[in-house]
Amino acid sequence: MQRSNFMRKTAIIAEYNPFHNGHLHQAERARIETDADAVIAVMSAQFTQRGEPAAFDKWSRARAAVQTGAIDLVIELPTRFGVHRADRFASAAVAIAERVRCQTLSFGSESGDISAVTQAAAANIEATPAYQTAFKEALDNGRSSAKASSEAFGSLYPDFDLTLPNNILAYHYAKAATSIELHTIRRLGAGYHDPSVSDVMSATGVRAHYLESGMVRAVPDATRTLFQDNPMAHWSLYWPVLQYKLRTTPKDVLEQLVGIDSSLSPRLIQAGLEPTFEQALARLLTRRYTRTSIQRALVAILIHWRQDELPERFDDVPYIRPLAFNTIGRTVLKDIKKDVPLLSKYHPDLAFEARVTEAYRLPLGNRSLVEHMQTPQFIDSK
Template sequence: MGGQHMKTAAIIAEYNPFHNGHLYQIKETRRQTGADFILVVMSGDFVQRGGPAFCDKYIRTRMALACGADVVIELPALYALSSAEFFAGGAVALLEQLKVIDALSFGSESGQLSAFTDCARLLVQNPSRVHSKLERQLKSGFSYPAALERAVTEMLSENDVFSDRSGSLGHCAFRMGPAEIHALFSFPNNILGLEYCKSLFSFHNPAGCSRIIPFTLKRLGGGYHDLSPKEDAPFLSASAIRHILGHGGETLQKYVPHAVYDLLSLNNLLTPPVTENHFSSLLHYKLISERDKGFTDYLDCDGNLSDKICKNIDNFTRFDTFCSLLKSKDITYTRISRVLMHILLNIKTPQFFKKPLHQRNLLAPYARLLGFRSQAAPLLHAIKKSSAIPLLSKPADARFLLNEEAYALLQQDFFCACVYESIAAPYRGRPPINEIKQSPIITA
């Protein structure tokens, strides 16, 4: 990130909820990169595991701003509710078009950036071979992470894989043994980190790849799936914190920053969170309404899964048990949960999702501003001056700033927010948020 210009580091996050590990990431990213500003791209009201956020995006924006983020921009629901590949790709496409980001920070289990960059370059520089091997593994019944791991392992065993590439990349990649490769593909944060690097290295621009430099921090504390606090763990995962909230949040105070705990308390959020099961009736109605035509138009729902959904609709009781009913060796619970949310929220497969990675240009035609600190005015000015896409601070003005395709994507975000509010507002005992009239959160 050389030069004398203003330095900005980005973080892609959900903050579901914000915890001490997130605070550590913001502080260390700022310290180690020398960033003047931290810009966060955050999921809106629904998150990547295929469920609703535990609370609305505006409270989560306040949490981020109170804990060191300077600007928070919303990740469109199309990407927020997608697989790791498209979650990362959409977020990177958005960041790239802002034209002000110098580094992208992400957490990983090892904290070793070279493993991610070497593997990402292998995948990006050999697209046809990766595609054929990946498809074969997927057809054999492996989940996407397992299939990708097997494809990479197979490629690294082929001596000519780097015959038309630089020797340095091949040397580094071949030093990764089976154990290192397996570790890379065994944790959700690692998978996302790899996808971030892939997206950066495959971004289409005159320079051939993104100008944004990847940067990783070793995760500390509980793993993604660890639900119980460990005495020696400095941090808890968001999953563990949601688990605590589900059983009463009295013990939460030591695992989240003081500002976050105050926001949780002030907004009556130290209680069981909104979950996918609160959307069960809406989903059941949608499934019954469309069972005759099937569900293959919806994002990531192939014919086999559509048939399976149709055959089991009469056994529907609630969201989570229906996911468990449909789960199998080759279809993970998380993928099913995302697909059911796609159906509920009317998220269909866009044409640009269907192209191979090396031909793909993901649509990220606007940057929806959720909030900012007043001290971040220089960054906002730089974005407005340099960005290739509009910075939307007033949703009502969007129809005058966006073309038809871009406005349709934004309307999808509005619809998702309305569905979320239809459940979350009465559950929390508050008025629903009017997405069109909502202004960005501004803090000191």
């Protein structure tokens, strides 16, 4: 095999929550269309960008992705960088892809048109006074920050729809990229929030169908095994722990946590009196506080994530942590370890992630899910 210095590496930023047929299609097309020798996934850890417990732990999801043969190496996007709004999430993930010397970043988008993505990013609409005025007006009308941003952008640049989830991330990937070539594939099948049942379903649809029917659809065999061998994590399982924290944590302590201000803290305390997660969420939702912002706040409560633990910069992830790899991925790792801080076993920098994993595994009954015992997994998938 060629030395990885001469390998063409394509990165995919993902959550694989869980890895489904659409992800398989994307990775296979990305390898072909970018002429990649190695496909590397930069993947969220135990909680997703939108503030949800991942359906399965990060090692299991990484293993399944590599077992499909479509992914050669999975690198962790740490929680401190990944459970954030789209621009921060993109900044950190793209920085990791560039740091491991990927030549191309491939991503799905609703448009499937890379020129539309790059032109929208190059327009730099957010820097204009007109955008700032429109954004402030939307906030004053009770819109959430994300909704206000997409409305303001759309009013000034209607040629690119920033209300669509994959377009939003594609736009911010393009904004964050400095040395990496961009490549997009039109999203196949159901949209992000689409719960419909078919051979190509969204991750949301796969999870919802499983909770409703106990059946698994539209996933490769490696993912199907995860459902057979593990409980699927979802917010309702964490509600007893969250209830306890909401009922016992003082208001001023809550306000020291990420995403919680003096307006939200009393609402959270009252929501802690509700008997179920969904009832609590319904009580918390407003035009200002979206489901995503509430869920991120709940992640902060669950893991006790203080504001002083936020990264100073989101484009400077301090380490590279592999979660799973095959023979091709191992070749890549052997080369990059000379130039990047590569963590393959417990290290003090991982203390925060260890805390996250302890919180994540609480309702799952998985005693083997201990952070310092987990090492990257070699998968012989070729």
